[in-house]
Amino acid sequence: MSKGLPKRSEDYSAWYNELVKKADLAENSPVRGCMVIKPYGYAIWEKMQAELDRMFKETGHVNAYFPLFIPKSYLSKEAAHVEGFAKECAVVTHYRLKNSEDGSGVIVDPDAKLEEELIVRPTSETVIWSTYKNWIQSYRDLPILVNQWANVVRWEMRTRLFLRTAEFLWQEGHTAHATREEAMQEAVQMMNVYATFAEEFMALPVVKGVKSANERFAGAEETFCIEALMQDGKALQAGTSHFLGQNFAKAFDVQFANQQGQLEYVWGTSWGVSTRLMGALIMAHSDDLGLVLPPRLAPHQVVIVPIFKGDTQKAELLDHCHRLKKQLTAQGIRVKLDDRDTQTPGFKFADWELKGVPVRLAIGLRDLENQTVELARRDKPSKEDKLSVPLADVLPTVTQILEEMQQSIYQKALDFRQANTHTANSYEEFKTLLQTKAGFIAAHWDGTPETEERIKAETKATIRCIPLEGQPEPGNCIVTGKPSAQRVLFAIAY
Structure with a gap:
């Protein structure tokens, strides 16, 4: 059998694309930017789904399902949210087709225009918080710990199977709480759940951290994340957990009577991982011969x-x-x-x-x-x-070998990450590392969006996260020289 795979060292992108197809994981669909997940690929996703679903339920969450379509007016209620997703939304404007008069086929019936356009969900915060308004009246109704397994649509122009598609599968958790502290604990807890899953099941070492304001989820006050390094030295965001504050509760007027009978706005979180994890699994472990699957997620061990x-x-x-x-x-x-x-x-x-x-x-x-x-x-x-x-x-x-393999695959990926995490103490050193080495670069940043944007525009590197673990090392920003509380991780990312 001739596998016909390009070598990773010669064309990593072509290697990845061919491997996804030749290993029977997925293929392109007739709809541009969408994919058909084949049975073998879906079997791996099902294993991921089953383990994550178990972990969610162990932390008290339950599953529900919310509509695919969201009224356009809902997205207008949270300004940062609509601004963050406006360019990616698919919009339904009509509800009926009819045969064309010349017999050439079907056309959109101009008389069947919707009174209000519907957005195919890019994420579900708005429709879920409009629902929570009906569910929450008192502190006795809290917390609400809900997850849904669903598909979403984000209209991508440049797509790649699993990593970036117009439609993808995911889970999205949406929780409501009586206090800021409880919501923040939830957001951190779910980041840790994702990290545990990535490391113990995917054999994928991750860095836990906080996103900068520029990289934060639209409508969130804080975004926690796990970041992984692929074999080509590019970073991949493997999961995010968002502390929403009271932003969506205020946008949809979700209030509750506290124990003193006073009205307060609810505190919220949302968190999710997607079929992008399939891409991470492939790129982190596989070789020129094909897939290398960690035993805990392999459909056939x-x-x-x-x-x-x-x-x-x-x-x-x-x-x-x-x-x-x-x-x-x-x-x-x-x-x-x-x-x-x-x-x-x-x-x-x-x-x-x-x-x-x-x-x-x-x-x-x-x-x-x-x-x-x-x-x-x-x-x-x-x-x-x-x-x-x-x-x-x-x-x-x-x-014994299955357990050894799970650990050795993880250790190999961890050794790779450690060997490809570099430190830059000046902007020139930073740019040289980007040109000559792959991987994460730990460098000081002054905390301003302007400096972050300049670095991105000049080098294409973004702040992947502000790490939560390790000892903070004060210093000075590599660009402006201003004080910096700790190093942050930069990388070229997917």
Whole structure:
């Protein structure tokens, strides 16, 4: 099987695009900027979804669903919010089609114009806060801890599968609280939930931080984030959690009677991650041979490939493979038995390597006679790393290797990030690092939007976050020389 993947070192963008398609994750749709997520890609997303949903519910959240369409007037109620999303909105203006008089096809019926245009949701704060007005009267109604799994539309001009599409899948949490402190705790808690998921399931090391005012979510008072570094040295925002203050409560007049009977505005948060995490998973771990999936998110953790010639051998081997699959599955391991007789074993090996299955077990007649299996692990693809494992030891060996792989994939990504995090003490050094090295640059900034905009305009680097962890190191801004409380992380970002 010829994989035909470009090398990452030669054309990272082409490598990514081809890998997404050849690994059967997604493809472009007939609608420009949208994608078809194929079954294998969706299976990975389902694993992400299941783990995140479990984590949300463990922190007291419940799922609901809100409308896809938002009245245009709703977006006008929160000025910063509408300004932040106005250029990305898809607008529904009519509700009916009719056949054209010349018989050439259907046209929009000019008599079916909506009284008020509807926005296809770019995010749901406005429609949800208009709903919360009906749900909240008293402090007894708080907190509200709601999440929804949905799709959103943000009209992107330059798209890339998973990373930036006009329509994408995500979850969005929207919570309402009686106090500022409780809402802020919620926003920080959800940033930490995202960080735990990224590191423990995606094997993706992240930096937790706060966004600068320029990078903050439209309508929020504070945006918490997790930032990750991809193998090409570009940063990727992997999740955000927003402290909304009382902005949306005031915009939609959501008030509650406190314990003293006085009316107060509700405090809010919103938080979300999307199918962009699929892009992060691919770019952080995969290699020139294909996907490398962390075992905890792999749809198939183990693939069994029988090697046979003729129906007699096939029947005997398949019986053995089914027993092995049952043994592994009984211990909670996700196993795929590839019993296709339309493809050679070599094709199957390459196919599952491309799709990133963590462990491959190959069994031929000689293995059956010797009561062994050949084991190959995806993170060590060289022939020298293959193992011959006694059949009696397969279960403990596979269990141990899956856990080792989860940790080693994370450690490899962490080592890469540490090796590609640099420090700049002057603007010239900063610009030289951007031109000669990839990765994060820790540098001092004076805290003003003007300086941040200048750096972005001159270098294309943005402030990815103001880190929350580590010891603050006071200094002076690399551009203006003004005092700076701590270094912030800059990078070229997706």
